[in-house]
Amino acid sequence: MPADQVRDLADIAALECLAEELGDILGPGDVVLLEGPIGVGKTRLVSAFVAALGSTDQVTSPTYTLMHVYETPSLPVLHLDAYRLSGVAEYLDLGAGDFAHDSITMVEWGDRVADAHPEHLGLVLEFGRSGETSRRCTIRRRGRSWPLPDTP
Numbered sequence: 001m002p003a004d005q006v007r008d009l010a011d012i013a014a015l016e017c018l019a020e021e022l023g024d025i026l027g028p029g030d031v032v033l034l035e036g037p038i039g040v041g042k043t044r045l046v047s048a049f050v051a052a053l054g055s056t057d058q059v060t061s062p063t064y065t066l067m068h069v070y071e072t073p074s075l076p077v078l079h080l081d082a083y084r085l086s087g088v089a090e091y092l093d094l095g096a097g098d099f100a101h102d103s104i105t106m107v108e109w110g111d112r113v114a115d116a117h118p119e120h121l122g123l124v125l126e127f128g129r130s131g132e133t134s135r136r137c138t139i140r141r142r143g144r145s146w147p148l149p150d151t152p
């Protein structure tokens with residue numbers, strides 16, 4: 001298993017850089033599981049990612065709607081939230097799997113449905129210690145090799 005990478009993000013611009021980097025390496029069928037406490041920036045990261053792929057769609061939290069689909073010039077992004085789900089069975093019932101092979105899937109509270117995705121990129125966000133906008137992101141590569149550049 002490759003070593004986890006840790007990125008210290010000073011502000012939203014740094015989060016957007018990470019999103020652009022992900023935009024370069026992710027392709028159809030890829031799954032990103034986002035973890036981290038309420039308000040840490042999971043939705044913000046999906047928003048930055050969708051923008052990095054060239055979409056002007058406004059990204060909103062799928063906590064209550066459970067699944068959003070954003071069209072981008074390259075491929076759709078499925079945005080899900082497992083916070084209110086009872087488990088993997090209910091998650092699979094949402095039907096994202098039907099479109100996932102042509103899309104990139106991003107799941108907030110994704111650790112709750114990791115069993116459904118043996119191959120995934122895990123992004124664990126934490127609040128940073130150097131100011132209100134600072135965050136730390138631990139990147140876990142699971143199930144296959146993910147072409148992530150070495151930490152700068």
Ligand SMILES: Nc1ncnc2c1ncn2[C@@H]1O[C@H](COP(=O)(O)OP(=O)(O)OP(=O)(O)O)[C@@H](O)[C@H]1O
Binds near residue numbers: 040061108
């Ligand atoms: N470096 C940063 N990265 C991400 N968000 C940041 C950063 N600095 C400040 N923020 C702000 O933090 C908030 C993050 O909210 P967001 O809805 O993305 O959190 P969340 O993790 O999705 O929460 P929830 O668990 O409720 O879904 C936003 O208002 C965003 O502007």
Ligand SMILES: [Mg+2]
Binds near residue numbers: 042062
């Ligand atoms: Mg959110």
